[in-house]
Amino acid sequence: MNEFVSLAVTQADALKSGLGSVGYGLAAIGPGIGIGYLVGQSVQAMARQPEMAGNVRTTMFLGIAFAEALALIGFVLKFI
Amino acid sequence: MIPVLADLLPNVNELFEYKGFFGQHQWYEFNKTAALAFVSTIICIGLFYVGSRKRAMVPGGLQNVAEIGYETVEQQIAVEVMGPENGRKWAPFLATLFFWIFFINIWSTFPFIYFPATSRIAIPIYLALQTWVIFIFVGFKHQGLGYFRNVIPSGVPGPLLILVVPIEIISKYFIRPFSLAVRLFANMTAGHVLLAIFCIMTSELVIHHNSGIWQIPLGILPFFALIAMTGFEFLVAVLQSYIFTILTAVYVNESLHAEH
Numbered sequence: 001m002n003e004f005v006s007l008a009v010t011q012a013d014a015l016k017s018g019l020g021s022v023g024y025g026l027a028a029i030g031p032g033i034g035i036g037y038l039v040g041q042s043v044q045a046m047a048r049q050p051e052m053a054g055n056v057r058t059t060m061f062l063g064i065a066f067a068e069a070l071a072l073i074g075f076v077l078k079f080i
Numbered sequence: 081m082i083p084v085l086a087d088l089l090p091n092v093n094e095l096f097e098y099k100g101f102f103g104q105h106q107w108y109e110f111n112k113t114a115a116l117a118f119v120s121t122i123i124c125i126g127l128f129y130v131g132s133r134k135r136a137m138v139p140g141g142l143q144n145v146a147e148i149g150y151e152t153v154e155q156q157i158a159v160e161v162m163g164p165e166n167g168r169k170w171a172p173f174l175a176t177l178f179f180w181i182f183f184i185n186i187w188s189t190f191p192f193i194y195f196p197a198t199s200r201i202a203i204p205i206y207l208a209l210q211t212w213v214i215f216i217f218v219g220f221k222h223q224g225l226g227y228f229r230n231v232i233p234s235g236v237p238g239p240l241l242i243l244v245v246p247i248e249i250i251s252k253y254f255i256r257p258f259s260l261a262v263r264l265f266a267n268m269t270a271g272h273v274l275l276a277i278f279c280i281m282t283s284e285l286v287i288h289h290n291s292g293i294w295q296i297p298l299g300i301l302p303f304f305a306l307i308a309m310t311g312f313e314f315l316v317a318v319l320q321s322y323i324f325t326i327l328t329a330v331y332v333n334e335s336l337h338a339e340h
Contacts, residue, residue, distance in 0.1 A: 054160075055160075058156075058160060058161075058326070061319075061322070061323060061326065062323075062326065062327070062330065065263060065323040065327065066259075068263070068267075069259045069262065069263040072262060072263060072266035072267060072270065073259075073262055073266065075266055075269075075270055076262060076265070076266045076269070079092060
């Protein structure tokens with residue numbers, strides 16, 4: 001009986017330590033979609049008007065930074 | 081399964097905490113993080129001091145490197161975001177920020193010293209606080225007390241303002257410095273942890289093959305991943321310094337121009 005209880009406790013600890021990774025995985029869905037859409041739209045904009053490519057590229061990096069920050073906050077919270 | 085893995089992988093804090101070279105447990109403890117920050121400062125000061133001693137019309141050597149670096153920051157970051165005259169005024173500050181963060185970040189892929197000092201939260205928090213104070217102070221200086229009226233965007237109908245104004249306040253004055261600090265910190269920390277994991281995998285398979293000699297050929301997989309991640313980590317180091325600088329430029333530019 002006692003070894004079943006201790007086995008359940010070990011399994012619960014393992015589950016708790018893995019929950020951070022599951023949290024990060026869920027947090028990375030949104031920024032993944034967001035960054036993919038953003039870069040796709042900026043590639044299309046650069047193809048439509050090649051002389052604005054520099055401007056569009058700068059704004060693309062800005063948008064990527066904002067979207068990626070959310071994924072990274074999720075990564076950091078795994079260790080807290 | 082878990083106790084075996086606990087022997088294999090050390091606690092993740094051991095990757096980031098270093099004992100001081102001197103002055104342990106005092107306030108002046110000097111460990112690897114502080115040493116790398118100091119070395120990067122000396123490199124920045126040395127590069128631009130030595131690069132600006134000869135005033136040759138056609139630059140060559142170190143003067144060329146310093147001029148290319150400064151002009152890239154001035155044209156691509158300062159003038160593009162803030163316009164010609166404001167860009168030239170703010171280019172020295174932005175170039176300092178860019179080169180300091182750049183020289184700190186690239187130690188994360190340098191042989192014998194694989195450690196980015198920005199992966200300890202002190203330096204990103206300091207830089208984010210500095211940017212925050214600067215863009216609020218510049219807003220006050222240029223727009224007086226009407227600076228706080230910028231949280232009310234134009235063209236928003238009346239009753240919607242009760243929702244929009246708190247969101248704008250939180251987004252502008254709280255989330256911006258927090259996200260600046262966490263973006264730089266988390267990118268560097270994540271890269272460092274990934275490199276360490278692939279190193280440990282390769283060394284466990286190739287050097288201490290605890291389960292038999294057949295593990296050595298399998299070590300080629302984490303080795304290639306390590307090479308790829310080192311290249312990616314260098315790209316992330318350069319990109320994060322660029323993004324921090326350009327976001328600082330965008331926030332200061334927003335303070336310099338009245339919204340409406």
